[in-house]
Amino acid sequence: MKFEPHEYQKFCIQKIIDTKKVGIWQDMGLGKTVTTLTAIKELKYNRFEVRKVLVIAPKKVAEGTWTKEKDKWEHTKVLRVSPVLGSAAKRIRALNTPADLYITNRENVVWLVDYYRNSWPFDMVVVDESSSFKSHKAKRFKALASVGSHIDRMVELTGTPSPNGLNDLWAQVFLLDGGERLGKRYTHFREQYFDPGDRGNNVIYNYKPKQGSEDSILSKIADICISMKAEDYLQLPEVIYHKVPVILDGKAEKAYRELEREMVLELPEDEEEISVTSAAALSNKLLQLGNGALYDEDRKVHEVHGCKIEAFLELIESLQGKPALVFYNYQHDKDRILKALEKSKLRIRELKTVQDQDDWNAGEIDVLLAHPASAAYGLNLQQGGNHVIWFGLTWNYELYTQANKRLHRQGQTERVIIHHLVCEGTRDEDVMQALERKDDVQNWVMQSLKARIKKIKEDAKK
Numbered sequence: 001m002k003f004e005p006h007e008y009q010k011f012c013i014q015k016i017i018d019t020k021k022v023g024i025w026q027d028m029g030l031g032k033t034v035t036t037l038t039a040i041k042e043l044k045y046n047r048f049e050v051r052k053v054l055v056i057a058p059k060k061v062a063e064g065t066w067t068k069e070k071d072k073w074e075h076t077k078v079l080r081v082s083p084v085l086g087s088a089a090k091r092i093r094a095l096n097t098p099a100d101l102y103i104t105n106r107e108n109v110v111w112l113v114d115y116y117r118n119s120w121p122f123d124m125v126v127v128d129e130s131s132s133f134k135s136h137k138a139k140r141f142k143a144l145a146s147v148g149s150h151i152d153r154m155v156e157l158t159g160t161p162s163p164n165g166l167n168d169l170w171a172q173v174f175l176l177d178g179g180e181r182l183g184k185r186y187t188h189f190r191e192q193y194f195d196p197g198d199r200g201n202n203v204i205y206n207y208k209p210k211q212g213s214e215d216s217i218l219s220k221i222a223d224i225c226i227s228m229k230a231e232d233y234l235q236l237p238e239v240i241y242h243k244v245p246v247i248l249d250g251k252a253e254k255a256y257r258e259l260e261r262e263m264v265l266e267l268p269e270d271e272e273e274i275s276v277t278s279a280a281a282l283s284n285k286l287l288q289l290g291n292g293a294l295y296d297e298d299r300k301v302h303e304v305h306g307c308k309i310e311a312f313l314e315l316i317e318s319l320q321g322k323p324a325l326v327f328y329n330y331q332h333d334k335d336r337i338l339k340a341l342e343k344s345k346l347r348i349r350e351l352k353t354v355q356d357q358d359d360w361n362a363g364e365i366d367v368l369l370a371h372p373a374s375a376a377y378g379l380n381l382q383q384g385g386n387h388v389i390w391f392g393l394t395w396n397y398e399l400y401t402q403a404n405k406r407l408h409r410q411g412q413t414e415r416v417i418i419h420h421l422v423c424e425g426t427r428d429e430d431v432m433q434a435l436e437r438k439d440d441v442q443n444w445v446m447q448s449l450k451a452r453i454k455k456i457k458e459d460a461k462k
Contacts, residue, residue: 001072003076005038008228019223022226023226027159029230030410032128040053040126050124051121054124055128056126064357081101081102082102122151123151125155130156136174166214193209236412240416242418242420243422286427308421323366325384325389327370328371328392330392337369349368382406382412434448
């Protein structure tokens with residue numbers, strides 16, 4: 001296929017060529033991969049400015065997306081790809097195979113840096129989904145930063161550079177400029193641009209931007225970071241959000257209320273002392289129970305009700321054979337969905353391999369099951385359908401939006417309909433509200449939980 005770049009793509013290609021270390025923070029669906037491949041081809045074969053290129057990506061993306069995209073376009077077919085994946089022996093063999101692009105998953109970064117030590121051979125590095133390097137404490141960030149002086153060119157790609165707030169930007173920008181713009185140390189960056197937020201028991205749980213911080217930070221990094229939103233450049237069919245209410249039966253309702261009350265009464269009296277960990281554990285249990293089953297301490301599954309499964313089957317039936325991409329949260333959710341569908345004539349598959357992706361896009365799968373963490377980034381699934389079903393909700397807004405974009409991206413020709421199965425009167429409703437708010441999701445989930453805890457404890461005293 002011949003590549004006819006849009007004007008914004010031409011701009012980004014030139015930016016990658018002109019700026020040695022750059023962040024292309026484009027929304028999903030704007031063609032970041034082909035843009036980067038085009039720039040690499042120009043730099044390597046026409047300008048002779050790079051020798052070996054390393055692409056670091058999420059595992060599923062590393063396995064197939066880059067190679068498929070390279071093979072899709074006439075001008076990039078010449079690029080030789082060596083996937084640095086699998087066992088250590090396979091990875092070493094791949095590194096010793098002559099190629100233009102060496103593609104690995106982000107979990108291998110520490111190993112790769114340790115393997116080469118001071119003989120780092122890649123003069124250009126592409127970090128696909130750079131938001132996975134947002135933590136300054138993560139080993140992968142420290143490893144990559146340690147070889148920064150050996151990397152002449154770097155391209156960071158992501159649609160969500162700051163999923164949890166502006167503090168996510170420091171590590172990503174540091175990889176580009178070594179601390180020139182936002183400071184050499186994260187603590188100094190935080191002191192300059194943020195004030196302490198929620199705290200309890202002498203622990204600060206989060207930090208909030210000072211007035212004017214956003215404008216100041218963005219102006220400092222504007223010369224090396226390009227940010228683009230899909231709605232400004234693409235005419236995609238609209239997204240429709242559909243909430244499917246699920247009513248718990250009497251037995252399930254009783255089980256949910258008892259578990260909620262029991263766990264809440266075990267928490268500290270002072271709601272300010274409730275840790276993020278204990279809040280997450282409580283929410284996790286309640287979300288599981290809303291879905292219909294619970295893990296015990298030995299990871300054994302106890303099925304409590306089938307209310308959400310029944311609603312799911314009705315929703316599948318109402319689609320009248322139209323394919324559905326189904327996101328689940330827990331392993332027991334997936335197992336129960338598979339069991340519920342085993343007698344149907346639908347073609348059901350779990351998203352595990354590149355072949356599953358190809359078969360979905362070829363219209364050979366009716367129900368494709370995926371966990372948002374493994375399918376959120378880079379996968380092109382828009383040709384296989386236009387219905388997304390969230391069986392179990394996540395309050396990770398980044399995963400939520402990225403997962404939805406698997407279908408709502410360039411090449412989609414129909415309206416994308418995103419269905420949410422929401423158990424009424426449960427944590428599902430709180431998480432749904434948090435996702436609808438879009439900003440500060442984690443804080444909203446915490447505050448809604450504290451409000452619920454306060455009510456239950458007041459009722460217990462009556």
